[in-house]
Amino acid sequence: MVKATIAVLPGDGIGPEVTSKAVAVLNKVAAKFGHDFVFNEAIMGGIAIDTTGDSCPPETIKTAEQSDAILLGAVGGPKWSDPTAPVRPEQGLLRIRKHFELFANLRPVKTYPALAQHTPLRADLLQNVDMLFVRELTGGIYFGPQQEQGNGDSAYDTELYTVPEVERVAHVAFRAAQGRSKKLASIDKANVMASMRLWRRTVVRVHEDYSDVELEHVLVDACAMYLMTRPASFDVLVASNMFGDILSDEASVLAGSLGMLPSASLGAGTFGLYEPIHGSAPDIAGQGKANPTGTILSAALLLRYSLGLEAEAKAVESAVEQVLESGARTADIAPRGGEYISTSEFTESVLAAL
Numbered sequence: 001m002v003k004a005t006i007a008v009l010p011g012d013g014i015g016p017e018v019t020s021k022a023v024a025v026l027n028k029v030a031a032k033f034g035h036d037f038v039f040n041e042a043i044m045g046g047i048a049i050d051t052t053g054d055s056c057p058p059e060t061i062k063t064a065e066q067s068d069a070i071l072l073g074a075v076g077g078p079k080w081s082d083p084t085a086p087v088r089p090e091q092g093l094l095r096i097r098k099h100f101e102l103f104a105n106l107r108p109v110k111t112y113p114a115l116a117q118h119t120p121l122r123a124d125l126l127q128n129v130d131m132l133f134v135r136e137l138t139g140g141i142y143f144g145p146q147q148e149q150g151n152g153d154s155a156y157d158t159e160l161y162t163v164p165e166v167e168r169v170a171h172v173a174f175r176a177a178q179g180r181s182k183k184l185a186s187i188d189k190a191n192v193m194a195s196m197r198l199w200r201r202t203v204v205r206v207h208e209d210y211s212d213v214e215l216e217h218v219l220v221d222a223c224a225m226y227l228m229t230r231p232a233s234f235d236v237l238v239a240s241n242m243f244g245d246i247l248s249d250e251a252s253v254l255a256g257s258l259g260m261l262p263s264a265s266l267g268a269g270t271f272g273l274y275e276p277i278h279g280s281a282p283d284i285a286g287q288g289k290a291n292p293t294g295t296i297l298s299a300a301l302l303l304r305y306s307l308g309l310e311a312e313a314k315a316v317e318s319a320v321e322q323v324l325e326s327g328a329r330t331a332d333i334a335p336r337g338g339e340y341i342s343t344s345e346f347t348e349s350v351l352a353a354l
C-alpha cells in the first residue's frame with residue numbers, strides 16, 4: 001500500500017475539466033490496488049492572478065512542497081493574454097518548474113493504430129512510432145536574460161546554457177535510451193549558435209559513460225522534417241527548452257491530437273510535475289469537448305515516476321488504449337462530421353476499462 005499526497009493545480013480553461021478526470025482515474029487506481037492518495041488543490045495561472053494578483057502564489061508553492069507530486073492542468077487564456085501585462089499566467093508555470101528544479105521534461109509520443117486515420121500523415125509512416133522527448137526545462141532561452149529596450153522598439157532573449165545544465169539532462173536522456181532501444185538523437189543548432197555548440201560538445205562527452213547507446217546529432221530544422229518523413233526512426237530525443245517545446249507540439253500530430261500527449265517534469269529525486277502538453281484551449285472550455293487523455297496519461301506517468309507504481313501506470317495506459325480501440329472518441333480525435341462523446345463519457349469508459 002502506497003500513501004501519497006498529490007497537489008492538484010487545475011489552472012485555467014479546460015484545465016479543471018481534465019484534471020478532475022485524471023483525479024477520478026487516480027482514485028480508481030487507489031481503490032483497485034489498495035493505495036491511499038490524498039489530493040490537495042491549489043490555484044495557479046490566470047485564476048491565481050484574479051484571486052491574488054500572483055500567477056503562482058506562495059500558498060500554492062507550499063501545497064506543492066508538502067506533496068509527493070503535482071498534477072497540473074493548463075494555464076492561460078484570452079483574459080490574461082495581453083503580452084504587455086506585467087503578470088502573466090505562464091510565468092507561474094515557469095516559476096514552479098524552476099522552484100523545484102524540474103530540469104528534465106519527458107514527453108512520450110506514440111501512435112495508436114486506432115487513430116492512424118486521424119492524422120494527416122500516411123498510415124505506413126506511423127507504424128512503430130514510439131519516441132520519448134527529453135526536453136531541458138529550466139534553462140535556455142526561457143530563463144536567460146531578457147529585456148525590452150528603449151521605448152519598445154527592440155528586445156532580446158538569451159539562449160544561455162551551462163555545461164552542468166546540459167550534462168544533467170543528457171544523463172537522463174542516455175539512461176532513458178538504455179532502457180529502450182539504445183538510440184539517442186541530440187537536437188541542436190550547432191551550425192549557428194554558440195550555446196548549441198556547447199550543447200553538442202557536452203552531449204558528446206556525456207556519451208563516453210554510455211558506450212552502449214548509439215548517438216546521433218540532428219540539427220533542429222532537419223529534425224522538424226524527419227519527424228514527419230521518418231518518425232519511426234527516432235527513439236529518445238534530447239533537446240533544449242525551446243526546441244523541445246516546438247518539436248513536441250509537432251510530434252503530437254503523429255499521435256492524432258495535441259490532446260493525447262502527457263508529460264512528466266522531473267528533477268534529481270522522485271518529486272515531479274505532471275501535465276498534458278496541450279494548453280488551456282479556452283475556445284472549448286466548459287463544453288465537455290476536451291480530450292482528457294493527455295492528463296490521464298500524465299497521471300499514469302505520476303504513478304510510474306513519482307510513486308514507483310509501474311503496474312498501476314501500465315493499467316491506466318492500457319485502459320486508455322482499450323477505450324481508443326473500442327472506437328470511443330472525443331471531439332478532437334473524431335472523424336470529420338463523425339460522432340464524439342464528452343470528456344466525462346470518455347473518462348467513464350476509461351474507468352470501466354480499469
Ligand code: IPM
Binds near residue numbers: 090093277
Ligand atoms: C508547454 C507550454 C509552456 C511552455 C507554456 C504554456 C509556457 O507550451 O508546456 O509546452 O512553453 O513550456
Ligand code: MG
Binds near residue numbers: 245277
Ligand atoms: Mg508547448
